[in-house]
Amino acid sequence: xxxxxxxxxxxxxxxxxxxxxxxxxxxxxxxxxxxxxxxxxxxxxxxxxxxxxxxxxxxxxxxxxxxxxxxxxxxxxxxxxxxxxxxxxxxxxxxxxxxxxxxxxxxxxxxxxxxxxxxxxxxxxxxxxxxxxxxxxxxxxxxxxxxxxxxxxxxxxxxxxxxxxxxxxxxxxxxxxxxxxxxxxxxxxxxxxxxxxxxxxxxxxxxxxxxxxxxxxxxxxxxxxxxxxxxxxxxxxxxxxxxxxxxxxxxxxxxxxxxxxxxxxxxxxxxxxxxxxxxxxxxxxxxxxxxxxxxx
Numbered sequence: 001x002x003x004x005x006x007x008x009x010x011x012x013x014x015x016x017x018x019x020x021x022x023x024x025x026x027x028x029x030x031x032x033x034x035x036x037x038x039x040x041x042x043x044x045x046x047x048x049x050x051x052x053x054x055x056x057x058x059x060x061x062x063x064x065x066x067x068x069x070x071x072x073x074x075x076x077x078x079x080x081x082x083x084x085x086x087x088x089x090x091x092x093x094x095x096x097x098x099x100x101x102x103x104x105x106x107x108x109x110x111x112x113x114x115x116x117x118x119x120x121x122x123x124x125x126x127x128x129x130x131x132x133x134x135x136x137x138x139x140x141x142x143x144x145x146x147x148x149x150x151x152x153x154x155x156x157x158x159x160x161x162x163x164x165x166x167x168x169x170x171x172x173x174x175x176x177x178x179x180x181x182x183x184x185x186x187x188x189x190x191x192x193x194x195x196x197x198x199x200x201x202x203x204x205x206x207x208x209x210x211x212x213x214x215x216x217x218x219x220x221x222x223x224x225x226x227x228x229x230x231x232x233x234x235x236x237x238x239x240x241x242x243x244x245x246x247x248x249x250x251x252x253x254x255x256x257x258x259x260x261x262x263x264x265x266x267x268x269x270x271x272x273x274x275x276x277x278x279x280x281x282x283x284x285x286x287x288x289x290x291x292x293x294x295x296x
Contacts, residue, residue, distance in 0.1 A: 095142020184212035196221040
């Protein structure tokens with residue numbers, strides 16, 4: 001089976017347009033027609049019903065089958081090509097949360113030497129999502145935040161980087177800005193802004209409000225950290241955040257919380273990556289070395 005014929009068919013099956021498919025690949029319409037005929041001859045079936053009695057083309061049942069499998073095949077081929085390219089060019093993958101990892105990479109990058117130009121960042125905003133990617137082996141290692149000091153997963157190597165206490169961030173005009181520390185009783189009726197579900201901060205916030213008997217807190221949730229901070233700096237709402245997300249943010253005052261919950265930052269590494277290249281394994285070891293040295 002000609003791979004290019006399969007590529008043409010896949011696009012044609014999705015667009016149901018010989019004209020659009022030909023234009024997409026900069027070939028003539030007869031080239032697309034010939035590719036389709038070759039596939040139909042090889043598979044001994046009609047893949048696309050193109051009788052004139054129908055106003056539009058439509059896939060036959062066998063055409064639907066080939067569309068499903070050709071999509072999987074072409075995706076696999078793209079993955080193979082990417083992995084071969086990365087192997088030849090010694091590319092290494094690193095899970096990267098801009099809001100957290102960015103605070104440390106300025107210190108690590110100058111020490112990564114030959115890896116610096118070969119690094120491919122897999123970016124996510126949520127630590128929970130990134131943990132799942134590392135756990136499944138889709139990302140070999142990453143710097144993430146968590147609400148627990150250690151993960152109960154034998155497949156994950158965890159090296160602590162930093163531990164912070166969560167705090168409230170308020171505008172300078174907020175009456176709480178003058179307090180040395182606030183208790184749960186001080187903020188029972190306040191309005192909060194926090195990160196939405198899927199973020200570690202949201203889970204910490206929910207647990208903290210429950211343990212301090214703040215029932216059904218009035219909370220505005222957002223996916224954007226900068227949105228939360230902007231709201232807190234321009235209103236009397238309280239942003240519940242870790243220091244690392246708010247560092248160097250003008251217009252906000254940090255207010256400590258009594259018995260504040262912890263936020264743990266770690267490097268996590270999948271220990272069972274059978275398909276990792278030698279260069280990736282070497283990079284993993286270097287990152288582990290840098291993080292361990294950072295803690296000393």
